[in-house]
Amino acid sequence: MMENNTNIQAGKGIGFERIRRITGYLVGTMDKWNDGKKAEEHDRVKHDIHNA
């Protein structure tokens, strides 16, 4: 029964995991980040590498 259930519902209610580096440490889920760091991560822009 469980098997059937997961067949239909596999993944329901489960989000994606987004690993980010925060002050040198990696953090597996942003749930545990404080508000300041969440805002910082949100604002990050990518750096292009044309001159690198």
Place this chain on the structure above:
Amino acid sequence: MQKTGVRTITKRDGREVLYDETKIAKAILKALVATGKEDVPLAAQIANEVGAALSAKNSGQSYLIEDVQDEVEKALMRAGYEDAAKSYILYRAQRTNVREANTSLMKAFDEITNADARQSDLKRDNANVDGNTAMGSMLQIGSAAAKAYNSAYLVTKQHAQAHTEGAIHIHDFDFYSLTTTCCQIDLDQLFSGGFSTGHGFLREPQDIQSYAALACIAIQSNQNDQHGGQSVPNFDYALGKGVAKTYRRLFTENLLKALELLAPDKEWSKDQAKLLVALAEEKAGTGPKLALDETYLASLREVLLPMVSAEAADQILAFLPNTTEKETDRRTYQAMEAVIHNLNSMHSRAGAQTPFSSINYGTDTSPEGRMVMKNVMLATEAGLGHSETPIFPIQIFKLKAGVNYNPEDPNYDLFELACRCSAKRLFPNFTNLDAPYNLQYYKPGRPETEIATMGCRTRVMANVYDPTRQTAFGRGNLSFTSINLPRLGIEAKGDETKFYQDLDNVLELVSAQLLDRFEIQAKKSVRNFPFLMGQGVWMDSETLGPDDEIREVLKHGTLSIGFIGLAETLKALYGHHHGESDEMQQKGLAIVSHMNDFCAKKSKEKGMNFTLLATPAEGLSGRFVKIDRKKYGSLPGITDRDYYTNSFHVPVYHPISAYDKIQKEAPYHALTPAGHITYVELDGDTADNLEAFMAIVRCMHDAGVGYGSINHPVDRDPVCGYVGIIDEVCPRCGRRAGEPIAPDKLDELRRQYPQITEFCGCH
């Protein structure tokens, strides 16, 4: 007792109690005793005067406790006991502090107990503690209580105020009276002869797998003695010795197996095999090891010949080295896999935290050390179960020209592997032994002279206290306090002279506070640190007995002054930040040089290691700006975001090329010897381009960045196990966050990925 008109006293909580003059006399006596005058009749007499004064003011009323205390102060002054009056005032102030601390403490306990961590910033102060669990909450309650105690009893009023008002931030304030931050653990020294964790003695390990297990235990043990991240500076050198022991043991075992198979006419024993291995070693002057010497094999052949046929001997020699090497490699991989798994799942600190671990490697060119590095990176690449990205340990690859940096270098292949691994799993980061400020200490073949980092960025090397011991091993940071630099910029209102004057005042304040804290730390004894000091992990601690004060040996550590928000400071002072113009870059460098010079001057003056830190600012980035926005309003480019920019970084929102960012930030690395890091943010596609990835690492190295890493999105769908970039829809299973996989897609995935036993993602 003389009758007065006063009948009751109203206490602070509103309760009314009977007026009792003996209680007042007792309090007065305490103040007198504190100034060396134990005079009971005098105390009674002054108490009597207090009663008279109160009743003269208003008879028949209930008095507030504050009024009674005011009268006591006055009566003491009138009677000419000014010192006693001062001591009484101090006592009152202290009681008020404690009372206030208790009230806010209970509020904090309430939040820890009842709030959901997802909604509470207090509970997410440290991203590595799960504030929703029982042990996590207990740790937070302890931490809140320690903070309240420390600010009420231990810290001077001036320092406590500067901290509370957000002029400075005393890091790890909960551990103020308890311990120091971090230490580079020399595993090689620790393992030789075995060691005690403080909970039991462990023999010297004899196999790479026990080396790996003990490495984790050492990190865990030290995590319970200090409050910061724990680090191994010589992972390759130290664990390489375990590989050598494993090789030798497997070599002997394989010889026995080969003899049993190829010379079955004789009885063979393990002891015999050991003896043969040793005899050959004696003859050759070298033993069985990776990259086996031809002379050893020749000697072994000679030793074997009297006992087995020439044909059997040749077969044995053909079989032994390759098989043993393969098996050693396999065991090393398993050992490294165990390190990664253990460090992500083992708990310390009341079970609430995985140890904050770092491992440094890159420069050991021995075949054993190379095998360790290769396998730790392969195990990291493979990830944890369900292909999860390992969060710990932080891995640091030491770049050194002549060792691993150039294509002709012996460890260049490992540098390439490090880039590949980092492009997938974000680790390793890269330290730069060639940067001039690191190179000056470097001595080839002496791993203790190679810069290593711990935790998020901390490093030690220079040693003012003992210039003959400028090495990384057995040392670390004692404590650090950060300056709210943007506030000084705002307060200066464009006046550069005022800014530097204020900065000097804060630098003095912080250095005094660090020394106060050192006084507390220095009075501890070896007994307080059963592993760190008891096992001689910290430099020179092996010379102390269990009850000895640790003052002198602690002086090998660093007292660090940190800063945050150079970009916002420049904005406030001059209108632009250093990412925006070269002129501002010069201004930024001037500010940071000024702070670094102060540290150098202070170090000379005190004979201790004051160092400047580019503060990581996990909780701090939000804390300072919150207070400042309340104080100064929302100032564009300064207080209008929810965070101050990390140390000297170009703001994360500022568009700049990777190359320019590196050039801008590199010069600050030379000025922040307590620790620094530069990040470059790449999109996923660029990170997949290994050539581009390595080009950025090389660019950092050549620009003089001391420690750098490349950030790129690493997402995972826990349901189908996909690792990579997931925007809205998972590229593998086609679901959105929170949605189930479509049933026909699920059947297709089951056929396509038979190794995935269940598509669930639920733990």
